[in-house]
Amino acid sequence: MPLRNTDTRWGGVAQTFHWLIAILILAQGAIGLTMVDLGMTPTKVKVFALHKSIGLTVLALALLRLAWRLTQRVPRDPPMPRWQHIAARVSHVLLYVLILALPLSGWLFNSAANFPLEWFGVVHVPSLTQGLDPTLKTWSLRAHVVLFWILIGALTVHVAAALWHHFVRRDDVLLRMLPDEGRKSRTGVLR
Amino acid sequence: MKRMAVAALMLALPFAAFAQQWKVDFAHSALTFTGTYQGERFEGRFKRFDAKIDYDPAQLASAKFDVTIDIASVDTANAERDQALPGKDFFDIAQFPRAHFVTTRFRKAANGEVVASGTLSLRGVAQPVTLAVKFSQAGNGATLDVDTTLKRLDFGIGSGDWADTSMIGNDVAVHGHLTLTR
Numbered sequence: 001m002p003l004r005n006t007d008t009r010w011g012g013v014a015q016t017f018h019w020l021i022a023i024l025i026l027a028q029g030a031i032g033l034t035m036v037d038l039g040m041t042p043t044k045v046k047v048f049a050l051h052k053s054i055g056l057t058v059l060a061l062a063l064l065r066l067a068w069r070l071t072q073r074v075p076r077d078p079p080m081p082r083w084q085h086i087a088a089r090v091s092h093v094l095l096y097v098l099i100l101a102l103p104l105s106g107w108l109f110n111s112a113a114n115f116p117l118e119w120f121g122v123v124h125v126p127s128l129t130q131g132l133d134p135t136l137k138t139w140s141l142r143a144h145v146v147l148f149w150i151l152i153g154a155l156t157v158h159v160a161a162a163l164w165h166h167f168v169r170r171d172d173v174l175l176r177m178l179p180d181e182g183r184k185s186r187t188g189v190l191r
Numbered sequence: 192m193k194r195m196a197v198a199a200l201m202l203a204l205p206f207a208a209f210a211q212q213w214k215v216d217f218a219h220s221a222l223t224f225t226g227t228y229q230g231e232r233f234e235g236r237f238k239r240f241d242a243k244i245d246y247d248p249a250q251l252a253s254a255k256f257d258v259t260i261d262i263a264s265v266d267t268a269n270a271e272r273d274q275a276l277p278g279k280d281f282f283d284i285a286q287f288p289r290a291h292f293v294t295t296r297f298r299k300a301a302n303g304e305v306v307a308s309g310t311l312s313l314r315g316v317a318q319p320v321t322l323a324v325k326f327s328q329a330g331n332g333a334t335l336d337v338d339t340t341l342k343r344l345d346f347g348i349g350s351g352d353w354a355d356t357s358m359i360g361n362d363v364a365v366h367g368h369l370t371l372t373r
Contacts, residue, residue, distance in 0.1 A: 042355060115269065132268040
């Protein structure tokens with residue numbers, strides 16, 4: 001599989017970014033929803049620290065991914081109605097915005113609440129505020145939660161659309177994001 | 192003659208005692224501390240404390256500090272931490288609302304710095320503590336800076352599950368800055 005994108009499929013770099021971020025987002029969602037209900041113990045502190053470290057990782061990967069994407073051609077959409085082209089475009093832009101905005105809002109909340117921030121305990125990550133900021137703390141946490149549920153909605157549409165393309169339309173939209181080199185195209189050429 | 196000497200002494204003694212008694216200007220004084228949490232330093236302070244300061248650098252033998260700290264007034268600029276600190280795992284203010292420090296002896300070290308020895312009672316534990324004392328007088332006022340480093344675990348602050356010093360450092364540097372007036 002080529003590293004770069006082609007007209008018919010996503011390259012190895014784009015696929016790695018896609019699936020790595022997908023796994024991290026699922027982990028983040030599960031950790032985030034669980035950790036808020038933990039009692040005040042060192043375990044809670046460690047789980048929060050893990051959530052922050054993974055979130056910063058997603059932010060870094062999302063920036064790299066966006067930079068890579070801007071240097072690459074994008075595989076052509078299969079023939080489909082105009083509204084579906086637009087819907088796909090809008091949902092992809094929205095997903096990019098969300099994978100940047102979610103970690104950023106978390107980082108902002110962490111800063112405004114005056115919590116420490118050490119990436120996996122090794123790299124100190126600076127605060128975005130001058131210490132405690134109670135108003136910003138409240139709003140950034142609300143933003144973080146609202147953005148999370150918007151992400152869940154957008155991901156549901158994204159996954160549903162991929163499965164619809166694969167099982168109903170029976171085109172290459174999902175296949176072109178999968179690594180198998182020997183996979184046969186259903187509608188044309190997968191290179 | 193003897194009677195006059197006694198009378199002079201009786202007059203002089205109270206003055207000697209009062210001469211070194213200071214009033215603390217609490218608006219311009221602070222009792223702060225620096226700890227580490229998850230590998231990062233954080234600052235805290237006790238917003239309410241009371242201090243009786245008798246101090247004359249020329250008469251260290253009669254110097255005395257007597258400080259009472261309202262532990263509930265702790266503020267570390269982090270709401271979640273400030274909610275946890277008064278709890279049973281940390282300061283346990285329900286049982287130990289106040290800390291008390293009183294000096295027992297002052298001495299001048301070889302390098303000329305003044306060191307105060309005393310006893311700190313904190314969270315039900317009384318431990319000997321030494322303070323580095325810096326005092327500077329200007330006109331009718333003075334500033335007093337004291338420093339020491341405590342080990343939180345000596346006082347059972349954050350014991351049990353929270354004893355892990357890689358998460359919460361054991362050393363806590365304490366600094367007192369007092370503005371004094373006559």
